[in-house]
Amino acid sequence: MKPIYITDLDHTFLRSDLSLSPFSIETWNQKARDALMGVATARSFSKSKELLEKLHINAPMILLDGSIIVTPQRELIDMKTLGKEMGDAIVEVGLQYDIDPFIIGVKDNDLNEAFLYPRKLNDYQKEVLKGYKDDPRMQFNPDNRTMEKNLKIVYFGYEDQLSPLYEAIKHTFGKEIEAKLSPEKYGGGWFLTLLHPEGDKSHALSKVIDYLGQDPSDVTVFGDSVNDVGMFKLAGTSVAVSNALDEVKALADVVLPHSNDEDGVAKYLNSL
Known part of the structure; x- marks a missing residue:
């Protein structure tokens, strides 16, 4: 089974100005050759695709805090309203x-x-x-x-x-x-x-895992805020960036020494 990496965007993978460094782009795309790479964000499909246009996303996208799950081609997997x-x-x-x-x-x-x-x-x-x-x-x-x-x-x-x-x-x-x-x-x-009571990131991640036919232990998630907590409890490995809320860090398996503005997620992926 391929490992699965799912990251939050704002204040986690994206820099504070909503950009991605060449290092983050290169590291992500290299990882996507052998792993399933996806996002779990409060943002919409169109804005996520705009911000991530240089990335190879090959796992379902968890959008709008988990209320909608689509493939990178925008085929609906699940929606909770x-x-x-x-x-x-x-x-x-x-x-x-x-x-x-x-x-x-x-x-x-x-x-x-x-x-x-x-x-x-x-x-x-x-x-x-x-x-x-x-x-x-x-x-x-x-x-x-x-x-x-x-x-x-x-x-x-x-x-x-x-x-x-x-x-x-x-x-x-x-x-x-x-x-x-x-x-x-x-x-x-x-x-x-x-x-919706099943429209959060945790329930959405569970749906994605079932959709891919894999196990929670195969999943690594990255986040910084309260809406990431459910994913942290479900995934095999949870990773908080250094700028995450303290309550999120307390639940993380790994707390990175780098922030979103220091390419924390990409540096972690590159170290594996």
């Missing part, structure tokens, strides 16, 4: 805390996505929105309603606002949704991501 009734109920809880969400959903049968941004934006949300100003998926959502198929609902803000919302959502919906609250240590804010 929140329905409109559930999505709108989540929004109503958020309104009690005076915050509106960003909503990413599927708008057609060709898996094209829409990224709905709200009528009311806090300072952190305004900064987030600047990074998507040229994204063709962006749509203004003045009615603050969700879609028929919601891949994920995301609240951006600050800890004092999102922590009580997180607790309220867990109390209201329990195991009907997957909720992840995490600091965004690079921008000073926090984000709360809400998914």
Whole structure:
């Protein structure tokens, strides 16, 4: 069986400016000759392909925090969505805390996505929105309603606002949704991501392993944040970059001496 390497992108494999060094590209592509190389990211298919255009990806791609799994040719393997009734109920809880969400959903049968941004934006949300100003998926959502198929609902803000919302959502919906609250240590804010209960990276990685007909012990994963924790618990080997959150490092089998900006993942792959 070929070994499998699955990496998170932002703050793990990609540099902070979203670039890849020639060393990382060369190391990845050399490894892909004898191993299965894939990604597990909060990003969409189109943006991932754009950022990784020089890489040979030969394993299924885990996208949008695990809510969708596709082949590198964009053939759907699995998709987990929140329905409109559930999505709108989540929004109503958020309104009690005076915050509106960003909503990413599927708008057609060709898996094209829409990224709905709200009528009311806090300072952190305004900064987030600047990074998507040229994204063709962006749509203004003045009615603050969700879609028929919601891949994920995301609240951006600050800890004092999102922590009580997180607790309220867990109390209201329990195991009907997957909720992840995490600091965004690079921008000073926090984000709360809400998914189908089987739409996270851990469940997605399990699906990928079954799809490939291999064993968790064959898998090495790389990450830095809370949404990578489930993968760390499942994979045979888990690797945290040096800039990872402390709680992620605590669960890792290997903590690298190098950060994403120092090509930590590529240096690890090159050392094997």
